[in-house]
Amino acid sequence: MGNAFRRITIFIPYFWLLVFFLLPFLIVFRISLSILEYGSPPYVPQFDLSAGWSGFWDNLRLLNFENYQFLATDALYRNAYISSLTIAFFSTLMTLAIGFPLAYGMARASEGLRPILLMLVILPFWTSFLIRVYAWIGILKPEGLLNQLLLWLGVIDAPLTILNTNTAVYIGIVYSYLPFMVLPIYATLEKLDYALIEAAQDLGCTALAAFWKVTLRLSVPGIAAGCLLVFIPAVGEFVIPDLLGGSRTLMIGKVLWTEFFNNGDWTISSALAMVLLTVLVVPIVLFQNAQAKATERQK
Amino acid sequence: MKSLGNVRRSYAPWEDPEAKPYIRFDKITKRFGDFIAIQDLSLDVYEREFFSLLGPSGCGKTTLLRMLAGFEEPTSGEIYLDGQPLKGVPPYKRPVNMMFQSYALFPHMSVEANVAFGLRQEGMARADIKERVEQMLKLVKLERFAKRKPHQLSGGQRQRVALARSVAKRPKLLLLDEPLGALDKKLREETQFELMDLQQELGLTFIIVTHDQDEAMTMSDRIAVMDAGVVSQIGTPAEVYEAPNSRYVADFIGSVNLFEGTVAGTANGTVRLAGPDGFDIEVADDRDFATGSQVALAIRPEKITLSRHRPESGNAASGEAWEIAYMGDVTNYIVKLDGGKMVRASTLNRQRSVDNPIGYDEQIWISFAPDGGSLLDE
Numbered sequence: 001m002g003n004a005f006r007r008i009t010i011f012i013p014y015f016w017l018l019v020f021f022l023l024p025f026l027i028v029f030r031i032s033l034s035i036l037e038y039g040s041p042p043y044v045p046q047f048d049l050s051a052g053w054s055g056f057w058d059n060l061r062l063l064n065f066e067n068y069q070f071l072a073t074d075a076l077y078r079n080a081y082i083s084s085l086t087i088a089f090f091s092t093l094m095t096l097a098i099g100f101p102l103a104y105g106m107a108r109a110s111e112g113l114r115p116i117l118l119m120l121v122i123l124p125f126w127t128s129f130l131i132r133v134y135a136w137i138g139i140l141k142p143e144g145l146l147n148q149l150l151l152w153l154g155v156i157d158a159p160l161t162i163l164n165t166n167t168a169v170y171i172g173i174v175y176s177y178l179p180f181m182v183l184p185i186y187a188t189l190e191k192l193d194y195a196l197i198e199a200a201q202d203l204g205c206t207a208l209a210a211f212w213k214v215t216l217r218l219s220v221p222g223i224a225a226g227c228l229l230v231f232i233p234a235v236g237e238f239v240i241p242d243l244l245g246g247s248r249t250l251m252i253g254k255v256l257w258t259e260f261f262n263n264g265d266w267t268i269s270s271a272l273a274m275v276l277l278t279v280l281v282v283p284i285v286l287f288q289n290a291q292a293k294a295t296e297r298q299k
Numbered sequence: 300m301k302s303l304g305n306v307r308r309s310y311a312p313w314e315d316p317e318a319k320p321y322i323r324f325d326k327i328t329k330r331f332g333d334f335i336a337i338q339d340l341s342l343d344v345y346e347r348e349f350f351s352l353l354g355p356s357g358c359g360k361t362t363l364l365r366m367l368a369g370f371e372e373p374t375s376g377e378i379y380l381d382g383q384p385l386k387g388v389p390p391y392k393r394p395v396n397m398m399f400q401s402y403a404l405f406p407h408m409s410v411e412a413n414v415a416f417g418l419r420q421e422g423m424a425r426a427d428i429k430e431r432v433e434q435m436l437k438l439v440k441l442e443r444f445a446k447r448k449p450h451q452l453s454g455g456q457r458q459r460v461a462l463a464r465s466v467a468k469r470p471k472l473l474l475l476d477e478p479l480g481a482l483d484k485k486l487r488e489e490t491q492f493e494l495m496d497l498q499q500e501l502g503l504t505f506i507i508v509t510h511d512q513d514e515a516m517t518m519s520d521r522i523a524v525m526d527a528g529v530v531s532q533i534g535t536p537a538e539v540y541e542a543p544n545s546r547y548v549a550d551f552i553g554s555v556n557l558f559e560g561t562v563a564g565t566a567n568g569t570v571r572l573a574g575p576d577g578f579d580i581e582v583a584d585d586r587d588f589a590t591g592s593q594v595a596l597a598i599r600p601e602k603i604t605l606s607r608h609r610p611e612s613g614n615a616a617s618g619e620a621w622e623i624a625y626m627g628d629v630t631n632y633i634v635k636l637d638g639g640k641m642v643r644a645s646t647l648n649r650q651r652s653v654d655n656p657i658g659y660d661e662q663i664w665i666s667f668a669p670d671g672g673s674l675l676d677e
Contacts, residue, residue, distance in 0.1 A: 198370055199403035201390040203417035203468065217407055 032270035033063035043267050067271035077255065077272065081279070084252040087166065087241075088234035091173040092181075095230045096223065098174065099181030103222075104215075106182070107189035118186070121179050133172055133243050140168050140244070164246035172240035177233065181226035188222030189215070221294045228287050232280050252276055310520060311535075312345040319382070321346040321504055322367065322472065327376035329362055329528075336362045337373070338528040346471075349498055349505045351515035354525035354551075360508045363525075364474050367506065368397045380472070391420075396470040400477040402461035404449040410436070410460050411445040417468040435463040438497065455486045462494075466501060473498075475507040479514060491517050512552050516540065524548045540599075545677040549597035556603070556642050557675075558596040562588040570674060572596060577638040578616040583670040598672030603644040605632060605657055606664050615666035618642070620659050630656070634665055 034043040045059040071077045106117045124132060139145045140163040147159040162168050192215065200210035238253030245251070252272065260269040312318040320343035329337040336359045344350045352360035365371045366378060369390035378385045385393065396417070404413050414435050418428045436442045439459035449457055458478065465473060478494065479487045495518050498505050509515050515522045516536040523533045524547075532539055532548045543549035546557060558580060560572035568585040572594065582596055609615060618636035631645045642665055657663055 193401060193403060195399045195401050195403035196405060198368075198390070199397075199399055199405075200416070201370075202368055202395075202397045203464070204391045204420035206389070206391055209420070214405065 028270045028273055030063070031266050032067055032274045033065065034267050035062070035064075035066070036265055036267045041266065042264055067267050068275070070268065071271055071275060076250075077252075080250045080252045080255045081275070083250040084235050084237075085279070087169060087173070087251060088231050088237075091170055091177070091234050092227050092231045094170065094174045095177055095181045096227060099178055099226060100185055100219075100223070102178075103182045103185035103189055106186050107192070114190075121182050121186075124179065129176065130239060133176065133239055136168070136172055136175065136244060137163060140171065163244065164249075166245065166249055168244035168246075169241050169249055169251075172244045173230075173234050173237060176240065177230040180229035180233075184225035184229065185219055185222040188219045192218055221291065224287055224290055228283060231283065235280060236276060310347070312348070313343070313521065318345060320344060320379075321348070321381060322506070323379040324363070325377045325379065327363075327366070327373045327378065329359070329366065329371065330374045335528055337366075339376075340528070340530055342523060342530060342533070344504065344506060346504055347498075347502055349495065349518055349520045350507070351519040351522045352506065352508045352525060353510070353512060353515040353522050355510055357527075358525040359528040360525050361476055364397070364476055364506065364508050367393075367472070368395055368474055369393050394470055395472045395474060396465045396468055397474040398461050398465040398476065398478050400480060402449075402457050402481075404457060404460055404464070406449055408448075409445065410441060410447050410449070410452070413449070413460055414464045414467050416464065421468065431467060435467050438466075438500075439463045454481055455490070458482060458490065462497070466497070466503070469501070470503070472504045472506065475505060477508055477510070479509075479511075487514070494518060516552070524551060526551075542673050543597055543675065546595055546597070546675050547677075549673075549675060554600055554643055555597050556600065556672075558598070558640075560594060560596065562590050562592050562594055564590055569669065570594075576616065576636055576640045579613065581613050581669045582672065582674050584674050586674070588674070588676070592676065595675045596672045597675055598667055600631065600643040600645040601629075601647070602671035603642065603665050603667050605634070605644055605646060606666065607657070607661065609664055610666040612666060612668070614669065614671075615664050617662060617664050620657055620661065620663060623657075623659065632657070634663065636665070 031043055034045065036042060037044040045062045047059055048055055051058075102121075106114060106121075109117055137144075141147075142159040142161060142163070144163070146162065147156070150156045151159065162171075196214050196218070197210045200214045201207065205213060236253050236256075237251060238257055241249045241251040241254050242257070245254075256269050256272050256276075259265045259272065322342075322344040324340055324342040327337050327340045328335070340359075340363070342363075352363060354360050362371060366373055367380075367385075369385070369388060369392075372386070380393070380395070405416065408416065411432055414432045415428050418431055423431070432445075433442070436445055439462055441456060441459055441463065444452060444456060444460075449460065452460065458481065462478070465475075475494075479490050482490060491514060494505075497503075507515075507518070519536060521533060521535055522539050524531045524539055526547050532544045534542070539548060539552050543552065543555075549555045549557065558572070558574050558576060560574040560580060563571040563573045563579070565571070565586075565588055568583060570582045570584045570586070570588055572580040572582065574580055580596055588594060604610070609617070616636050616638075618634045620632055621635040621641065622631075622633040624631040627648070629645045629647055631643065634642045634644055636642060644665060
């Protein structure tokens with residue numbers, strides 16, 4: 001009885017992953033191997049159950065890697081990938097540069113203040129992501145709040161063009177994903193025994209050396225988790241480049257959207273998604289390895 | 300201070316007015332906001348001394364230690380180490396190492412790397428570090444565990460790694476914050492002697508913070524009993540036990556009976572007390588107390604004799620056994636005097652079979668010698 005119950009409880013998450021993750025993944029993968037065809041749905045071959053097994057195998061033979069070959073030949077896609085990865089990489093660095101001191105300050109704040117600070121970090125999630133990105137348009141546009149402030153302060157003479165540039169995309173990504181960087185780093189720093197830093201100083205480290213050898217070293221798992229949580233969604237980000245970026249901002253999320261909705265090309269956009277997935281699996285695997293080692297250490 | 304007779308001492312620099320203290324706390328006050336952690340405290344510790352700061356939690360003993368290590372600065376006053384003021388000297392420049400209560404072992408480093416940490420920081424040559432680490436691990440009997448990570452060790456082993464790490468740099472002064480607090484009783488007793496041996500072997504000065512009076516009594520040359528930011532008494536274990544200077548110290552160290560009374564007269568080194576507990580007490584004390592002043596006699600349970608018949612001497616009162624606890628080596632009694640006061644007495648079981656021990660429902664007498672206890676006016 002107990003055994004059966006255990007099997008069922010284990011089965012439920014596997015079932016969930018199978019139906020809502022693996023199956024859609026396989027469907028997308030199959031579409032990426034299909035051929036564009038005007039119709040509904042807009043690709044061939046269609047599987048026809050009435051044709052039986054032989055029809056299934058005949059159809060399967062029609063699948064090919066042409067879409068992937070096309071992706072490789074057209075520089076647009078390559079550039080979009082490279083540009084997406086670059087933007088995601090530098091946004092992650094900037095988020096880390098802002099997020100780590102924030103998390104550190106929170107972890108070192110008095111115990112009474114910490115829940116309030118944590119609340120402030122989480123608070124933006126209570127508003128729709130879309131609305132928050134729209135709000136940045138109001139701030140960044142030529143006659144927006146930021147330009148008005150800078151003009152009033154006399155820092156600039158003419159409004160800066162920030163909106164519809166890559167700069168606006170960076171601002172948007174860093175702003176939107178900052179909590180995902182702060183929270184895991186805060187979690188590791190908060191657990192850190194301050195006596196370790198004192199011990200390092202006692203044994204001859206300056207405050208800076210103690211920070212480097214103990215605080216930073218021991219917050220690596222948090223930093224890694226934060227970086228992945230920012231980097232991975234930032235690569236595929238669509239809303240921020242679409243709203244804040246300009247016509248020259250090239251990101252894979254936007255290309256995918258265009259292919260799918262504007263051009264109605266399901267096969268190419270599926271192939272784009274598959275390649276993106278492959279690119280992102282690498283850092284995830286690296287992180288999981290590091291994570292496994294870290295838990296090993298804590299045991 | 301009352302003389303304690305001929306206690307042989309091989310090491311007592313505090314009795315030598317010429318001796319220069321190694322550490323001097325000079326009128327130290329430390330405030331945290333409105334809270335006064337340490338109040339106008341002065342204290343000397345001598346080279347090679349095993350010195351204990353003993354007190355309940357919150358008495359300021361750890362703050363005192365942390366000021367020596369450099370993690371806190373005194374609000375006023377000055378700390379001298381070997382004659383040099385320590386004000387403004389950061390922790391990493393002080394020739395002092397600390398063993399932390401939580402051990403504070405670096406979780407990402409092996410035992411070896413933990414012990415070597417301070418030496419690497421110092422810039423010691425690689426070969427020398429290796430040799431020193433081996434030597435230290437041998438000292439704490441952990442050679443076989445050099446490659447392990449702290450989480451793979453038992454509590455006692457971690458404690459020894461922390462100890463090895465803190466003495467690896469050969470500091471002249473080692474600070475120990477509740478070093479045995481996390482160990483079980485048996486291990487704690489073993490480790491006490493190991494610590495004493497280590498201190499002798501390396502010729503270090505130890506300052507140890509503890510709330511465990513047995514620990515302080517066993518290991519220390521001298522003990523400072525602290526209470527709410529001030530030192531109540533400094534003395535050898537025998538002095539603080541046998542001649543406490545206040546009700547607080549008498550009560551904190553060991554168990555004690557306090558007889559409150561009024562001074563009825565003093566003559567020839569004897570003070571007569573009229574007690575509210577129904578009997579007069581004579582105490583050997585050559586101090587001059589004003590007649591009528593309120594004092595207390597503190598007397599330890601083992602100084603009280605129990606008998607079935609009225610003893611010849613004075614200082615006796617009758618009562619009945621209220622509680623009897625047979626501990627093997629000793630039997631502890633709580634005697635209810637006729638006046639209602641409860642008195643603790645303990646007798647050593649010198650014969651293997653106690654043929655006719657004092658039991659319940661017997662009229663018994665307690666008595667003690669005039670020099671059995673000490674008079675306290677604080």
